[in-house]
Amino acid sequence: MSPNSHCFPTGQTLLTVQQDIKAKLKHKYQHISEGIGHHGNQSLLKDIYTELYITEGGSGGLNNEHEVRQIEMASKKQTTQETPIKCNDIFKPKEQHCHMWDLKPGILLGKSMSEPLGQEISSWGDSECEVGESDTNGQEKPIRTVLTKGIAGIGKTVSVQKVILDWAEGKANQDVHFMFPLPFRDLNLKKDQYSLMQLLSHYFPELKEIDSIEDGETKTVFIFDGLDECRLRLDFKNNEKCCDVTKPTSVDVLLTNLIEGNLLPSALVWITSRPVAANQIPPECVDQVTEVRGFNDPQKEEFFRKKIPDQNLANKIIKHMKTSRSLHIMCHMPVFCWISATVLEIMLKEAEKDEVPKTLTQMYSHFVLIQIIVKNKKYNKATETNPKELSQSDKEMILKLAKLAFQQLQKGNLIFYEEDLRECGLDVTEASVYSALCTEIFKEESGLDQEKVYSFVHLSIQEFLAAVHALESCLDKKENVFPPKAVTKGEDNYEKTRFKVKSDKLRSDKMFNLHRRAVVQALKSENGHLDLFLRFLLGLSLESNQNLLRGLLTQTGSTTQTNEKTVERTVEYLSFNIKYESSPERIINLFHCLNELGANSLVEDMQTSLRSGTLSETRLEPDQCSALAYLLLMSEEVLEEFDLKTYNTSEEGYQRLLPVVKTCKRALLDRCKLTHKSCETLTSALQTPNSPLRELDLSYNDLGDRGVELLCVGLTSPLCNIQTLVLAGCKITYESSCETLASALQTPNCPLRELDLSDNDLGDRGVELLCVGLTSPLCNIQTLVLDRCDLTYRSCETLTSALRTPNSPLRELDLSYNDLEDRGVELLCVGLTSPLCNIQTLV
Structure with a gap:
């Protein structure tokens, strides 16, 4: 539909509507709850908020690990420098992000916060750069859609709240005319058909003064918080195309078309999600992926010192958390720091040393009981302080909530509506009363439409x-x-x-x-x-x-x-x-289970052997290899080098040690009888966020073409950081592998700098296919090793074109032990004498 068919607002009308919406959003978002119950302490967000830490998060692809496993990797000591993004800069290309970012740890603290923040993030509009503008060369694609990932409880929703509040209070993004927060938990309830304007007017009646915002000049930001809570079927492939903001259709169709840019292509879209749901948005619909990160070690300690007024007690808590690696790792998550502080502040004052929680189960058991006691003291004026004695009403309510927790966990739901509560035998009024009394376990919130939405305070x-x-x-x-x-x-x-x-x-x-x-x-x-x-x-x-x-x-x-x-x-x-x-x-989690049961003998034996340096002398069984992998993955240290050959074990044992590659800088896996099946595990490792892995040597393993195909899935991931890949003697051929590798070399921002394919039967046809990638302006290969690859002078003719590619990064080329003959050298010299050639070493 032509824009001229709509009646657009005058400047005065738009300003009035904007002011009304700002006032409404300021009222809704300026406070954050602390303490117990709806009538507990209400703190101004601006008084306790500190910038979160957001980094480029790579791809929006699926992660098949539980979030706690992702925390274990994130808790490793950082070996690479990351560029933080302030949330108000989230729609700017990375080249424009402020370099004056202060990396001082930031923490949102309260007396008993359900979702404490302590990450570092970002504001579109206060700097000299306009939102989504091109860089000085005009090459940077404007950023329209941003997907921000973060595990449950890491602070995504509060960061959204802060951005909206800054705009509503006139502190940031004043070039934006309208911000429309539309949480998925609200949109789930909309079963009727709406046009985009009708949907917006439903939540923001102030917009009824305006027929359309589709004039191309009204700058609009849509914020969809909580993709992981979405119960709508976002079928990007089959949903009908909709380009008209006044055409009624289902809410899921409106969303897919808005995200794809069919509706309001000039609007900016910000989506937040837990990693597990991020793949619901096709990668081609997302211009930038960012990630909210958790506490590093100094931030963990700062949290406890600020949360606990008694500094001696705070130091005791920090010391205790460090004695359990599993607990210390969980503290990467701010909400777990809050849970631990709540429990240990009481336990370390009153309990015997043996009673202080050392496992996750013990920590959460004490937490639930303490919250019930606090609730009863506050509302029932109870004097009972024995956490092991519960009233019948408390017991019945907790068990009903437990049933709700189980049934919804099975369905993958973190938020619940009244129908979900009834399904579990929970009376809605009863649940509302309990959530008001014990908000540190279960909470009730009102959506944009004042519908009730329920959830546990953390997954x-x-x-x-x-x-x-x-x-x-x-x-x-x-x-x-x-x-x-x-x-x-x-x-x-x-x-x-x-x-x-x-x-x-x-x-x-x-x-x-x-x-x-x-x-x-x-x-x-x-x-x-x-x-x-x-x-x-x-x-x-x-x-x-x-x-x-x-x-x-x-x-x-x-x-x-x-x-x-x-x-x-x-x-x-x-x-x-x-x-x-x-x-x-999956085996790694079974070791965590053994730890909860106190059955650590296998891991402890491995730990003893590891410390004594006797592992290389022992023939390791597959389960011992799994225990060793568990130990190395749980360590906070990043390995400089992991040489698989140093361990004496079977092929299955080697397979079980492969996950360790994600926590080292240099992985030497040569001559370990690996097959293409091993590449499935390695591909997962290549796609691990913030992995330190830079060099991977797989030479003289029977990987075959299938193995290379699997590896290239990882190599083309935006999360991959591999710079050196050695595939010498891996029984790969030109028919499949060279074409797959050539495609990988043309991946934007591919980090691969050195590729060794020596001692494989590639032949001239293989080099021809490989050069398709080498001549791509996206290729970053600096060293290429092709010795003993059954090449003839025909390959030299193909390579000559690669040597003459403008701005070619290729500096070193090894063609030794091939039958090139004089004719081949003559052809190579044509390329070497080209002013475009950058070769420094030729073997």
């Missing part, structure tokens, strides 16, 4: 309560929340070797069977969404943890001996799965 609390539900169902009703399904390879072997011998005893052990089925489901999960739930569930099987929650859980009267036998069977079952599970990444 990890939902996962913990889900585990409580699974356990209580087994203890109270003797029910297994997981139906019997197809077994894993580990379970199948377990059945064959153990189950037939002890079938009656094992079948009667309902707790063990719950554990068994939970492990099966967690191992089958494509994105690891049950990993932390499984840690909690197994941790809760310990008698000490069940005793801590005795006021909440049904007491079965089982003996200590019976409980210990169940734990023993579970440890044995986990060990079997560690032996037979094919995914090295």
Whole structure:
């Protein structure tokens, strides 16, 4: 539809509408809740907010690891310099980001914050550069759509709140006429058809004074917060195209067309999401991906020192957190620092040393109980301080919330509506009252339309309560929340070797069977969404943890001996799965589960051997290799070099050690009998955010063309940082590998600088295909090694064209041990004498 068919606002009308919307947004976003209940302390956001740390986040692709596993990698000591982006600069090309950024740690602190911030981020409009403008050469593509990723509780929503507030208060982005925050949790409820203008007018009635904002001069920003909470079907491939802001259609069609740029192509779009949901937006629809990062080690300590007034106590808490690597890693997440501070501030004052939480299960058990006590003291004037004694009403409500947590975790939902509550037998009024009393566990919020939206204060609390539900169902009703399904390879072997011998005893052990089925489901999960739930569930099987929650859980009267036998069977079952599970990444979580059960003998043995330097003298079994991989991945240190050959193990053992490459700078995997199957794990490692890996040597392994094809998936990822790749003697041919590699070399911003393909049967046809990539202006190869590749003088003719490519980065070329003859050298010299040639070394 032509813009002329709409009635556009006059300057005065637009200004009036803008002022009204600014006032509305200021009222909504200027406060942030602290303390307990809707009537708790309300702090001005500007008083406690400090800039978050946002970096370029690479691709919006799928990550198949639980967020806690991603935290483990993020907690490694940084070995590369990153460019931070202030959230008000988020729509600027990276070349324009301010270099005067102060990297001093920033923390949002409150008396009991549900989502404390402490990251460092960014403002479009206060600098000399306009939003999305080109650089001085006019080459930079304007940025229209930005996707900001960050794990749950890292501060995405609060950063959005701050940007909106700055605009509403006239502090930033005053070239923007309108900002429209449209959280997915609100949009989920819209089942009717709307035009874009009708939808905006529904949330912002002030816009009814304006027929359209499609004049090309009205600068508009749409903010879609919480893509991971979206329940709409965003079908970018099949949704109808819509270019008319006055045409009614379904909300999901409006969203896909707005994001694609069919609707209001001049509008800016900012989307926030947890990593697990980021792939819902096609990469071609996103101009820039950024990532909100968590606490580094100094920030962790600063948080505790600011949160705890007693500095001696704060130092004790910091010291305690450092004694447990798993707890210290979790502190990368600000919300976990808040949970830990809440628990340890009380525990270190009152508890015996042995009672202080050392595992995740213990920490979350104490946290839930402490919140109930605080709630009862504040509202019921209770004097009871024993966390192990709960009132019947508290018990019933927590167990109902636990059921909600489990059912919604199974569905992948972090936010819930009234219909979800009713499905779990929760009365809406009852839930609202409880959320008002105990907002540090469960919270109720009002959307733009004042509809009620419910959630747990953090995903990890939902996962913990889900585990409580699974356990209580087994203890109270003797029910297994997981139906019997197809077994894993580990379970199948377990059945064959153990189950037939002890079938009656094992079948009667309902707790063990719950554990068994939970492990099966967690191992089958494509994105690891049950990993932390499984840690909690197994941790809760310990008698000490069940005793801590005795006021909440049904007491079965089982003996200590019976409980210990169940734990023993579970440890044995986990060990079997560690032996037979094919995914090295899933195996790592099984070691975390053993840690929650206090069964660390295998890891401790590996730790002893690692410290003594005797590992190279020992023949390692596959499960020992998994334990070693777990140790190296959990370490905060980045390895300068990881040489797989130094370990004496089987081919399967080598396979289990492969995840370690993501935590080293130089990986030497040559002559380790790896196959194309190994490349699946390596491809995942190449796509690890902020990986220090720069050099990968895979020479003399039977990778074949299939292996190279898989590796190139990783090489073309925006997250890949590999600069040197050695594929000598990997049995690759020209038919597939050279064309795939040539395509990889033409990937924008490809970091690869050195490529060694020696001792492969590439032939002249292979070089011809490879040169398609070498002559691309996007290629960055400086060193190319092609010795013993069965080349003739015909290859020299092809290479000559590559040598004469304008601005070619190629500096070193190795063609030794090929039958080039004089004719080949003559052809090469044509290229070498070209003024465009930059070759410095020729072998």
